[in-house]
Amino acid sequence: MKGGALELGAASKGLAPKNAVNRGIAILDFILRIVAIVGTLGSAIAMGTTNQTLPFFTQFIRFRAKYTDLPSFTFFVVASSVATVYLVLSLAVSIFNVVKSDAQGSRVLLIIFDTIMLGLLTAGASAAASIVYLAHKGNTKTNWFAICQQFNSFCERISGSLIGSFAGVLVLVVLVLLSAVALSRR
Template sequence: MESAHAIDMPESKKANGSGKGKAAVGAPAAAVATTKATPHPRGGWKKGVAIFDFVLRLAAIGAALGATATMGTADEILPFFTQFFQFEAQYDDFEVFMFFVIANGLVSAYLVLSLPFSILCIVRPHAVGPRLLLLIGDTVMMALTIGAAAAAASVVYLAHSGNPNANWLPICQQFGDFCQSTSSAVVASLIAAALLLILIVLSAFALRRRT
């Protein structure tokens, strides 16, 4: 009886231990198989943001180039003039307008050069370096664009309304085409600044989200 009891007890423990061992070994394998079978897609929305970024940059290039070209070609000569004197208005008669042309030209060049980095963000949506570089560059160019547009807008306002306190007469009644061109250039520059602001928000959002 003692020998039978001694034989039965190890066999039951061994059987129980063997069952537990198989369950312990089998559970992680099933968990790993389940994890591999249901992969979690990541980065799809970042690629969409990068594509939208590229489209907005093309629009901003058009707005900035339009502002530069419109202001740079603003010129009007009045039909009445004498042999020694003629009434003419050009953009380079105003230093503010010259600064406006240079600033928007620089912004246009930057936006063209930023296109390869925007394409890189489409190809590699999770890349942090190109996105951070675009964020910094867009911020600087937006500040430059807003500064140039605000300075030019103040001169355009004086050209339209004048300043009676300083005895500055409005000139847009005579130089209507010139004022129309300068006003259109300022509007185009403000549109470019608004697009740059949207680009900054998109870049910041893409950098902040990690999933």
């Protein structure tokens, strides 16, 4: 009897730190999701509201640069917006993981959808990054001229938008790794 009680007490002590670590991982997961929401939402808003108009010779003829002029930027805004909506919806599952730190099904679900959003966000940010590079450097072989010398404000905003999006990509990578660590601790 005494030996059985001792074994039960040792087993319960082993579970307490494991659940505490899993709860800590779940809280970190929730915080990182909020950080990713800020990054992806900020980048979608910055890109979606980017435009600049420059006068040419007279006030009646103007050159305009807007994010909708380039399909890569439109895809970027859609991808960032979809990722933001997903991250907001996933907060509920993340809260569930904080409350019930030993849940496995919800972690698997988060890994699957986080990986899908990681791919979507990476694709959108990469497509936009290639156009931003051409806007800054140009390509003389294909007669693509660098437009950032004329459209300074436009280029600053689209470049800044990429920073928030790639930060969201990095946070999603960490979220996938955190969920995998939490599942492996079971």
